[in-house]
Amino acid sequence: MIKIEGIAAFVAVVESGSVSEAARRLRMSKSVVSERLADLEKTLGGMLLHRTTRKLTLTQDGTAFMERALRIVHEIEEAAADMAERRGTLAGPLRIAAPVTFGRMHLGPALYPFLARHPEIALTLDIDDRRVDASSEGYDAIIRHGPIADSRLVAWKLSRSRRLLTASPAYLDRHGTPATLSDLDDHRGLFYTNRGIADWRFQTPTGAIVVRAKLAMGINNGDMLRDAAIAGLGIALLPSFIAGPAIREGRLVEIDVGYRPEAESVYMAHPQGRNPSAKLRAIADHLKKAFGDPPYWDPAG
Template identity: 80%
Template sequence: MLKIDGIVTFVTVAEAGSISEAARRLRLSKSVVSERLSEMEKALGATLLHRTTRKLTLTEDGAAFLQRATRIAQEVREAAADLAERRGTLMGPLRIAAPVTFGRMHLGPALYPFLAEHPEIELTLDLDDRRVDAASDGYDAIIRHGLIADSRLVAWKLARSRRLLVASPDYLGRHGTPASLADLEDHRGIFYTNRGVADWRFQGPDGAVAIRGKLALGVNNGDVLHDAAIAGLGIALLPAFIAGPSVREGRLVEIDVGYRPEPEFIFLAHPEGRNPSAKLRAIADHLKKAFGDPPYWELEQFQ
């Protein structure tokens, strides 16, 4: 007889790609995960996974079974969430990925009171600046800054995000302050490499305008991007939620070139086709209220 915990374990192993990672996500020992997989294969009379010392791969039977097993596991999770909601309780595991700098500065502080209010939610928050695949990497949702390009995701807007073109007083003293988009082309830029293109994008009367400066530094982390701008390496286009405090303190200067940077947003997105749980909806509602409209980090810039 197939057991629900065995099906959930198999799906988690397939998504994680290893028994060790699946055990971490399930909060079980590796031996328990291996035992459940063996029981599943014995009950089905089929080998679901090829095991080597380096990796796990699905067999043909395993790939066929995974499609339905995934739906079963999701239905079980949703059923448990529905029952909990009926009792007025938000509970169970939830896995979310978010950018490092936003997570440290704003997401974490916004989540702490929510988690204290709902102690039965088991949230795993992975802070990672790479563009994770929400579905295949096993996330219930991802939080991102910018635009959601993945058509397999359903995005909920949490807050708007204004970006600031900034540089240190030292850099501007040495190289001059650009007053137009054309001036920017002669300046050194610090760019966020996860966007894929080293340019600054602005709102023009006829649409988006992209200006490419000279690359001083490309980096995939907001904290380092901010610190490099303060160190005087070049000009950076930073979200107000990162640069605001340094602009107020005078460590960075906002530059006006006559055009505003393209507006962006903070999104929470979940894989298409999945019915989002009550606790995920509750977190999204809480974050919208915590961030505000306009978000508090934009109001603070002018205080």
């Protein structure tokens, strides 16, 4: 008979890419995960994974089994959570990915009181600026800032957002304050590399215009991008949730070039085709209220 524990171990190994990472996620030893995986393969009568010293890859049988194994694990987790929710309790595992700076500055402080009120939710929060694949990497949802490009995701808007063109007072004293989009061509730009150097997009009556300032520095972290702007290294296009406090404190100045950057939002998205759980909906509703409308971090608000 196939044991559910073996299926769960197999899914965790495939999603995480290694036995050691699967063991960390499941909170058990590597030897136990390996034993459960071996027992599953013995019961099924075939190899599910190719094992080398460097990586694990699915066999043809493993690829076929993985699709159903995912459904089985997800259905069991949801069934257990549904029973708890019928008793008026939000419970069960939940895995969410979110960007580093937003997670540290706003998501964490908003989530902590919610989780304290619902101690039976087992939340795994992965903080990473890379664009994760919610469907293939086993996330219940992702939280992101910006446009929604993946058509396989169903998005819930958590908050309005906008990006602000900012620089330090010292930088503007040295280089002058740009007043038009064309003025930006002569300025030093600080760019968030996860979105590329063509990231400065402004909405005009004739459509979107991309502005490319001179590259002074590219950074893949929002905190460091803000700090580089505060240090006077150049102009940065920052989300208001990062720039807001620095603008209110006078360490950064918002620059008006006649047009606003393209509108964006903070959103939670879950894979299409999955029925989102009550606990995921409850977290989304809580975050909407916690962030406010307009959001509390917006300097204009």
